[in-house]
Amino acid sequence: DVKVTQSSRYLVKRTGEKVFLECVQDMDHENMFWYRQDPGLGLRLIYFSYDVKMKEKGDIPEGYSVSREKKERFSLILESASTNQTSMYLCASRPGSSYNEQFFGPGTRLTVL
Amino acid sequence: GENVEQHPSTLSVQEGDSAVIKCTYSDSASNYFPWYKQELGKRPQLIIDIRSNVGEKKDQRIAVTLNKTAKHFSLHITETQPEDSAVYFCAASSGGSNYKLTFGKGTLLTVNP
Numbered sequence: 440d441v442k443v444t445q446s447s448r449y450l451v452k453r454t455g456e457k458v459f460l461e462c463v464q465d466m467d468h469e470n471m472f473w474y475r476q477d478p479g480l481g482l483r484l485i486y487f488s489y490d491v492k493m494k495e496k497g498d499i500p501e502g503y504s505v506s507r508e509k510k511e512r513f514s515l516i517l518e519s520a521s522t523n524q525t526s527m528y529l530c531a532s533r534p535g536s537s538y539n540e541q542f543f544g545p546g547t548r549l550t551v552l
Numbered sequence: 553g554e555n556v557e558q559h560p561s562t563l564s565v566q567e568g569d570s571a572v573i574k575c576t577y578s579d580s581a582s583n584y585f586p587w588y589k590q591e592l593g594k595r596p597q598l599i600i601d602i603r604s605n606v607g608e609k610k611d612q613r614i615a616v617t618l619n620k621t622a623k624h625f626s627l628h629i630t631e632t633q634p635e636d637s638a639v640y641f642c643a644a645s646s647g648g649s650n651y652k653l654t655f656g657k658g659t660l661l662t663v664n665p
Contacts, residue, residue, distance in 0.1 A: 470651040479561070481657035482596070482641060489651055497652075529595065533651060538584050538603055541653055543595040 442466070443532050443544040451550045458517040460547050462530030468542075469535035471513035473497075473505065476527040476546070488513055489535065520551045554579040554646035558656025565632050566664050573659045575642035576624040584645035585618060585625045586653070591638045599640075600627070632663045 446461035462471065472487040474497075484497030486505040494505050502524060506514045513532075517524055527548050533541040555578040565571050577585075586601035602609045602616045602625065609616050613632075618625040629636055639660050643653040 472652075479657065481558075482655040484652070484654075487652060533653075535651055538601070538645075540586070540598045540601070543597070545595050 443530060443542050445528075445530050445544040445547050447547050448545060449548045449550075451552065452517075452520050453552050454521060456517075456520050456551075458520050458549065458551075460515040460517075460528055460530075460549070462513045462515070462532075462544055463511055464513075464532040464542070465511065466532065466534075466542075467510065468532040469510075470533045471507065472531040472533070472541070473503075473513065473515045474529045474531065475499070476529055482529065485515065520549075522551050525549060525551045554582060554644055554654040556642060556644050556654050556656045558642050558659060560659060561657065562660045562662070564662045564664065567632060567634060569632055571627075571629045571632055571636070571661055571663075573627045573640055573642070573661070574624060575626070575644075575656050576622075577644040577654075578623065579644070579646045580620075580623065582644040582646050585616070586643050586645075587614075587616060587627050588641045588643065588655075589638045590641065590658075596641060629661075632661075634663050634665050637661060637663045 443464045473485040474482045488494045488507040504516045529546045530544040558575045583604035588596040589599045590596040613630050615628045639658045641658045642656040
């Protein structure tokens with residue numbers, strides 16, 4: 440059973456703080472993704488990684504960075520959190536093939552005050 | 553890049569009725585089209601998918617159809633039940649980056665008892 444876990448379900452931070460969101464998958468998937476989910480806007484891709492130390496910008500990378508030092512772990516970093524980054528953040532992983540299922544983590548509800 | 557449009561944004565049906573959700577995509581090279589269901593407070597989970605070389609796929613009460621010429625695909629749910637109430641997302645895997653899914657904005661389906 441594939442497991443994608445995220446470090447926190449709920450997180451409250453202050454404006455200007457550096458925030459780390461961690462994601463771990465246990466199925467040796469090559470690809471990992473970070474999305475944010477906001478009402479009416481669906482799932483928007485922030486960054487993704489197709490291999491260790493490799494990353495590509497998604498549709499909304501501004502204000503975020505990522506790190507993938509190990510295959511199983513993909514971190515999302517908010518260098519200086521702002522109130523407009525209050526959102527639900529979903530991590531996902533997927534095997535490196537066209538037709539494979541993508542698995543999501545449970546999500547982190549981040550509130551920036 | 554790929555763009556996926558999803559309609560309607562909300563859909564309300566009576567228990568036992570059918571529900572149809574439609575998506576269009578822009579990249580003719582896209583070859584994989586999954587549908588995800590997200591229940592309230594839970595992570596999105598794959599419910600059905602279709603490859604570009606198939607026109608229709610069925611799994612019990614749910615089916616997906618694909619029209620490659622028109623670049624649209626649809627989710628059909630028959631004999632709806634209250635537990636079908638959820639947000640449904642369509643997605644397309646663009647041919648140039650097959651590991652990346654582009655999602656529609658979602659459809660909130662409510663099944664009234």
